[in-house]
Amino acid sequence: MTIRRVACLLVVGVLAVPACNRGGAGDDKKDAKDAKEAKDAKSGKDAKDAKDAKAAGPADDGGEATLQVDDGAAAVDGPIPPDTSAVFFGVEGALYPLGCFDKAAKKLLSGEACLKMVPPGTDVRIASKFSSFPKKAGELTEPQCLAGAGKKVAIAVEGITEGADFVYGAWPPSAIKIVSPAGDESTSSAKTQLGEDKTAKVKAAINAAGGVGDLQINQVAEFDLDGDGKKEMIVAAFIPDPKSDESYQWSGLMVAPGGDLTKLTLVEKNRGRPDVFEVRGSLDLDGDKHAELWLRRQSQDGSAGDRLYTGPAGTWKAVGGWTCGAD
Secondary structure, eight states, X not given: OOOOOOOOOOOOOOOOOOOXXXXXXXXXXXXXXXXXXXXXXXXXXXXXXXXXXXXXXXXXXXXXXXXXXXXXXXXXXXXXXXXXXXXXXXXXXXXXXXXEEETTTTEEEOTHHHHHTSOTTOEEEEXXXXXXXXXXXXXXXXXXXXXTSOOOOEEEETTTTSSSOOOEEXXXXXXXXXXXXXXXXXXXXXXXXXXXXXXXXXXXXXXXXXXXXXXXXXXXXXXXXXXXXXXXXXXXXXXXOTTOTTSEEEEEEEEEGGGOGGGOEEEEEEXXXXXXXXXXXXXXXXXXXXXXXXXXXXXXXXXXXXXXXXXXXXXXXXXXXXXXXXX
């Protein structure tokens, strides 16, 4: 997916400094004072212009401001779970709920229950990889990935397909703070080339989970999922099917507690399917100090779906179904 940075346009105003008449000591002092005042005025205007340009956001081809850029999720005030109910969304041309926390029931929920928490006109927050933006929730609508299916299982948001490549969203807006996206480096060769010893440990765990063959690691990400100061290692891998280019013999995603690859636990797997897995981020949606994992399942035909998994006791289970009809 191509991510476009939303950058601020700095408009620098230039003030002309009047020419000085050299005519003696008195004139020299006046000239120096005038020059200093002009410099100060220019600096003040430059700072104001820069501030105004940042608030206005990037311009389109007609020079009109489009999206407002802020300092990111850290600047959003307000409660987070378990002190509030909350909904976490993926973005499919609309806000598609991946899961929610009901404060009164103290439960993680999915689907229609999440949609009911966010009535039209409610403030939400949507995020690209680089910034987050305030928006208003609209009416129920079809997500783009289910266009024509007649399933209004997402929330419309004006401008969600314009100006930035939005990835996720949250209600209330302050809940955006609990999301930790996986970085692009997690799929780089520098991360996925683990070396012989570590790869052997991953292969042993995958063999135990039913995967035998030419192992290929497609992602290694790290998150502190339980708040103990030690990062868990999330490993996504697949084994090509030697009999078919259109499927994998095995694909899956596992978690190593505290980074210990001898204790890898399975989150999800497929056998004989054209899909591979990737962790997109983590978030503590219910505020129990054990973060959920946000997974994406990508097929060779380009289709994809997202899903949340929770595993406070070390055994992972899904929160709701795969989005976009993935099964």
